[in-house]
Amino acid sequence: MLLSSVILVLQETLEAALLVSLLLAASQQLSHKMSWVIYAIGGGLAFSLVYALEIGHVSEWFEYTGQEIVNASLQISVTLLIAICTWVLVRGWTPENRQRAGFRSSLFTQLAAATVMLAITREGSEVLIYLIGFYPIKDVFHTVTVGSFIGLGIGISVGVLIYFGIMGLQGRWQKNTMVSLLALFSGKMVSQASLQLNQADWIPSTPVGWDSSSLLSEESLTGKLLYALIGYEATPALAQIAAYAAGVILILITAIIASRVQAESRSASV
Amino acid sequence: MKSIRVFLVTVILSIITLFIFVAALKGYQSSMAEANRLFDRQLLDTATLIANLHTENAVARFHQDSTIAFQVWRRNELIAASDNAPDTRIASFEPGFGFNNFAGYRWRTVTYFNSLSEDWVMAAERTDLRNALAEEVILEAVWPVLLGLPVVGLLIWLIVSRGLRPLRQFADELGSKQADDLSPLTYHAAYQELSQIGQSSNRLLKRLETSLLREKQFASDAAHELRTPISTLKVQLHNAQQDATADNKNIKELRDSTDRLGHIVEQILDLYRSSPDQFNANFKRVDLSALAQEVVALKYPLFETKNQQVTFSGEPCYLSGDHFALTTLLQNLLGNANKYTPPSGHISVSVHQSEHCITLTIEDNGPGIPEDERKSVFQRFYRVGGDRHSTGEHGCGLGLAIVKHIVELHDASITITDSRFETGTAFVVSFPLIRSSGL
Amino acid sequence: MKLQAHIKLLLRWCVLLGMGCQSVAAATPVIEIEIRDHLFFPSEVDVPANTKVKLLIINRDPTPEEFESYPLNREKVISGNSKAVIFIGPVKAGDYPFIGEFYPTTAQGVIRVR
Numbered sequence: 001m002l003l004s005s006v007i008l009v010l011q012e013t014l015e016a017a018l019l020v021s022l023l024l025a026a027s028q029q030l031s032h033k034m035s036w037v038i039y040a041i042g043g044g045l046a047f048s049l050v051y052a053l054e055i056g057h058v059s060e061w062f063e064y065t066g067q068e069i070v071n072a073s074l075q076i077s078v079t080l081l082i083a084i085c086t087w088v089l090v091r092g093w094t095p096e097n098r099q100r101a102g103f104r105s106s107l108f109t110q111l112a113a114a115t116v117m118l119a120i121t122r123e124g125s126e127v128l129i130y131l132i133g134f135y136p137i138k139d140v141f142h143t144v145t146v147g148s149f150i151g152l153g154i155g156i157s158v159g160v161l162i163y164f165g166i167m168g169l170q171g172r173w174q175k176n177t178m179v180s181l182l183a184l185f186s187g188k189m190v191s192q193a194s195l196q197l198n199q200a201d202w203i204p205s206t207p208v209g210w211d212s213s214s215l216l217s218e219e220s221l222t223g224k225l226l227y228a229l230i231g232y233e234a235t236p237a238l239a240q241i242a243a244y245a246a247g248v249i250l251i252l253i254t255a256i257i258a259s260r261v262q263a264e265s266r267s268a269s270v
Numbered sequence: 271m272k273s274i275r276v277f278l279v280t281v282i283l284s285i286i287t288l289f290i291f292v293a294a295l296k297g298y299q300s301s302m303a304e305a306n307r308l309f310d311r312q313l314l315d316t317a318t319l320i321a322n323l324h325t326e327n328a329v330a331r332f333h334q335d336s337t338i339a340f341q342v343w344r345r346n347e348l349i350a351a352s353d354n355a356p357d358t359r360i361a362s363f364e365p366g367f368g369f370n371n372f373a374g375y376r377w378r379t380v381t382y383f384n385s386l387s388e389d390w391v392m393a394a395e396r397t398d399l400r401n402a403l404a405e406e407v408i409l410e411a412v413w414p415v416l417l418g419l420p421v422v423g424l425l426i427w428l429i430v431s432r433g434l435r436p437l438r439q440f441a442d443e444l445g446s447k448q449a450d451d452l453s454p455l456t457y458h459a460a461y462q463e464l465s466q467i468g469q470s471s472n473r474l475l476k477r478l479e480t481s482l483l484r485e486k487q488f489a490s491d492a493a494h495e496l497r498t499p500i501s502t503l504k505v506q507l508h509n510a511q512q513d514a515t516a517d518n519k520n521i522k523e524l525r526d527s528t529d530r531l532g533h534i535v536e537q538i539l540d541l542y543r544s545s546p547d548q549f550n551a552n553f554k555r556v557d558l559s560a561l562a563q564e565v566v567a568l569k570y571p572l573f574e575t576k577n578q579q580v581t582f583s584g585e586p587c588y589l590s591g592d593h594f595a596l597t598t599l600l601q602n603l604l605g606n607a608n609k610y611t612p613p614s615g616h617i618s619v620s621v622h623q624s625e626h627c628i629t630l631t632i633e634d635n636g637p638g639i640p641e642d643e644r645k646s647v648f649q650r651f652y653r654v655g656g657d658r659h660s661t662g663e664h665g666c667g668l669g670l671a672i673v674k675h676i677v678e679l680h681d682a683s684i685t686i687t688d689s690r691f692e693t694g695t696a697f698v699v700s701f702p703l704i705r706s707s708g709l
Numbered sequence: 710m711k712l713q714a715h716i717k718l719l720l721r722w723c724v725l726l727g728m729g730c731q732s733v734a735a736a737t738p739v740i741e742i743e744i745r746d747h748l749f750f751p752s753e754v755d756v757p758a759n760t761k762v763k764l765l766i767i768n769r770d771p772t773p774e775e776f777e778s779y780p781l782n783r784e785k786v787i788s789g790n791s792k793a794v795i796f797i798g799p800v801k802a803g804d805y806p807f808i809g810e811f812y813p814t815t816a817q818g819v820i821r822v823r
Contacts, residue, residue, distance in 0.1 A: 002298060002405055002412075004813045055773075056788040064794035067785060126775070129786055130811055133773040143405060149416065154291045157284035164281055195782055201737075201796040202717045205761065208800075218779040221295070235780055369817070374746045376815040401814050 001140055005147030006154075007224055008130055012123040013155025014228040016044075019119050021163035022181050023112040026089050028167065029174065030098070030108050040113035044120025051121055052128035065200035072200075074122045075193035079186045079247055081115040083254045086182055090258035093175060100265050183251035188231025190247030191240045198239065206238040278430045283423050290419070294412050301411075305404035309395065310367055310378070316340070317382035317393035337399050339377065343390040361392040370394065436461050440468070452479040493538040500532045537668040556591045558628060558701070559584040559621040565600040566619060569608065576613045584621035587628045589701045591680050599676045602669040603632045603697050611636040616691060627700040635691035644686040648674040673697075737763045737796070744768045744787070747812035754820045758802040764795045774816060778807035781820070798822070 024037055051058070051070075058066045088108045092098035098105070127148070134144045169177055197203045213234035217223050226232035233240065320340055341360055342350040348357065356372050361379035368379045377394035384391060436457075443457045454472040459465065507525050511518070566580055573580050607617045611634040618633045639647060639654055646652050651667040677684045682701040689696040740762055743750045747770060756762050768774055771789040778784075781800065787793040802822045809816025 001401070001814070002409065003295070003302070004810065006295060008810060055786060056791050059786075059788065059791060059793055064792065067793075126786060129773050129788070130775075133789070133811060137772075139402075143409060146409065146412065146416065150291045150294065150412075153287045153419070157288040157291075160280050160284040161288070164277065199783055199785065199795055201761075201763075205796075205799055213780065233782060235782065237782065240782070371748045371750070371752050374748070376748060376817070397814055 001143045002147040005144045006151040009127055009148040009151030010155050011224055011228040012127050013152050014158060014225065016120050016123050017155045017159025018162060018229060019185060020116055021159040022178060023085065023116060025163050025166040026178055027109050027112055030089065030092065031105050033109050036109040036113045037116065040116035041120060044117040045124050047117065047121040048124030048128055051125040052132060055125065055129055062200065068196040068200035071122055072193040072196040074118055075189045078115055078119050079189045079250070081111060081118065082182050082186045083250055085111045085115060086179060086251050086254045087258045090175065090179065090255045091262050097262055179251065179255045183248045184230050186251045187244040187247035191231055191244035194240050194243035198237065203239060208235045209238045209241045211235050275430050275434055279427050282426050286422060287419060290415055294415055298408050298412065301408045302404055309400045313378065313380045313393050313395050314382065317380050317391045320393065321382055321384040321389055321391040337396050338393065340391065340393040344388065359392065360394050363390055436464060440464055489538050493535045496535050500528065500535060503528050504532065534668065537672060553590045553592060555588050556593055556596060558587045558589055558596065558630060560586065561596055562600055562619055562621050562630065565597060565604060569601070569604050572608045573617070576608065578608065578611055578613065578615050578617055580617045580619065582619045585623065587621050587623040588704060589628050590704050595676045595679065599673050602673050606669060607632055607634040610634070627702055630699040631696055633689035633691065633694060633696040635689060635694040638693050638695050639686060737761050739763045739765055741765045741767065744770055744774050744809065744816065746770065747809060747815045749809070749816055749818035752818040754818065756798065756820055756822050758822050759799040761796060761798045764797060765792060766795065767792045773811065775810035776807060777810040778805055780805045
């Protein structure tokens with residue numbers, strides 16, 4: 001029970017921690033503001049509680065595939081928000097750029113807060129459903145809380161280290177690392193959304209792209225951590241691979257266009 | 271602003287948490303595997319025991335508590351079983367371990383083949399109970415680690431704070447330095463990490479001191495050297511004026527300029543004449559009130575020419591100070607008042623003693639000094655409104671710098687406030703009282 | 710829902726055009742799995758190969774459970790005393806284990822694709 005609760009909580013915490021530390025590092029770079037993250041996490045947890053309590057109703061929507069549709073919508077929304085965040089981040093990397101682009105100083109923090117809130121709504125709901133389900137069973141709940149605490153601890157620790165790791169990088173490297181990690185995150189989101197839609201039979205199944213389960217099983221601890229961090233799948237469907245690529249390319253193209261526009265506006269104003 | 275302390279505490283705590291928790295997980299995993307191996311061996315022993323006990327051919331049902339179930343099969347016939355086992359076989363006819371669901375639980379099963387009696391003995395144990403048991407034992411070991419973490423966090427916080435204390439104290443030492451205190455810093459000497467910055471700061475302070483000293487020396491030397499030629503110049507101008515026609519404007523202006531030059535040189539000499547160490551030795555008991563009246567009397571012709579009204583109020587107030595320096599202070603303040611107060615203006619001088627200090631106040635109803643410039647007027651060569659003063663008066667911007675210097679030498683303080691007239695400023699100088707142990 | 714049908718169609722076309730894979734079978738067989746006392750009944754499910762199957766999972770427990778199959782890439786929360794639909798396949802023949810992620814030590818099963 002302990003191990004499963006650790007892994008369940010860790011997976012969701014790690015995913016959220018990665019996104020939060022990325023956006024936090026970006027907002028620290030852009031506006032030295034950090035307080036938004038408290039509101040965003042609080043809001044996300046509140047939404048996820050509502051979602052967790054209403055999961056029974058949500059499941060019945062769309063011929064018992066409501067969960068998949070809601071999750072996929074949340075994942076696609078998070079992806080689009082990440083794309084906008086990337087645009088603002090690359091376009092307004094320095095104060096002069098932000099001024100030239102006409103960005104308000106609070107623009108990025110508001111976008112980041114919305115992104116984190118939506119992401120946590122989905123991730124937190126699974127943990128809350130789990131905890132609420134175990135609450136009545138006293139002796140198991142004790143074990144489950146310990147496990148959740150360990151999972152939360154590891155997840156947050158990794159998040160903190162990622163944050164300071166990014167903050168330790170300089171200038172261009174920092175920006176490129178942020179954009180690359182955001183791209184991977186977005187790839188994971190789109191890939192999971194495609195899976196959800198496939199599970200709901202909104203998109204058909206496609207053959208399995210590869211099978212690396214003998215190399216690194218998805219059920220192993222490492223496999224689960226990699227799943228949470230970059231969306232590793234041992235047996236991904238072709239549609240999923242395509243979706244992952246689409247998510248990554250969306251962010252990369254956004255970043256490239258943003259830096260082009262940025263460079264043009266600078267040369268125009270000089 | 272980034273905080274070194276927050277960085278250190280969060281990063282160290284994160285790394286510790288990460289390692290402790292991952293280690294606890296790994297420990298849990300291997301303990302769990304070991305416990306399961308142990309339980310499996312016990313289950314196999316049980317199966318073997320049953321096989322060896324059960325030799326008669328009778329079909330029998332055994333009462334058993336619910337944690338263990340068993341069946342004995344002979345040629346596809348159930349010949350013995352525990353109460354809680356179903357009628358269908360609970361494991362496969364293959365020696366070894368497996369899992370099965372029956373009676374509402376998940377069971378760990380083992381099949382043992384007794385080759386003598388050709389019996390298949392299948393024993394099963396509830397997985398939830400064995401897991402709970404193993405987990406309970408392991409949790410006992412994990413708990414202290416979890417409870418210890420907040421303690422570790424607190425300790426790290428305290429240790430980091432303690433570790434950063436030298437830095438803070440070094441900063442305090444730097445921050446509490448007086449503006450003119452250029453003595454070397456000493457705090458850093460005990461710390462390897464601070465010695466570099468401390469030594470650099472000290473070198474900087476040393477360079478600053480040398481250059482300040484050089485500036486002082488240069489100014490006073492130059493002023494001193496200039497004195498003689500200026501005096502000669504004055505005499506020669508006087509002679510030239512005698513010779514020339516009565517109202518030669520050029521010569522008159524030349525004389526005014528020379529007077530001003532002489533004045534500046536005198537001021538510069540005043541400013542640098544006294545350095546604190548040689549100064550305090552000359553301190554005497556001085557009646558500030560009497561001295562103020564003396565200087566007012568001395569300057570009276572100046573006030574008279576501008577038709578200004580000077581009032582004095584005060585009682586005898588004795589302080590410890592340098593007679594000459596205090597005279598200069600009064601002369602400069604009164605001179606300013608005379609210069610910047612329009613004709614027929616009012617000037618008020620007062621000297622009073624309160625519980626804590628002796629206060630000299632010189633007020634006028636001149637144009638006043640804007641609030642934001644009040645700090646700057648004490649800087650050398652600073653003039654209100656820039657080079658061309660609105661009153662058209664000439665000055666070199668040294669007078670108040672000298673006043674400030676003298677004020678500091680007397681451990682006094684000077685502030686500028688609005689005067690009690692409608693316009694104008696009040697210069698308030700507060701001198702400390704003579705300590706009873708003194709003069 | 711008309712909009713839903715349109716989106717479905719659009720998504721389907723996107724994937725069909727993109728991947729060029731086979732079209733979807735008409736009648737989808739339904740297979741029921743029950744959860745009782747954190748156990749799957751049946752714990753072994755036989756499914757025809759290369760066919761899309763609709764799993765109808767009925768949770769008789771008051772507690773929620775999460776159906777999870779790593780090889781099938783399926784994951785879904787089923788709240789207490791309710792049912793859920795999960796589409797799987799078409800997949801190749803083989804054994805595809807699944808677990809209840811909330812009670813993984815007891816809730817285990819396998820889908821045998823023949």
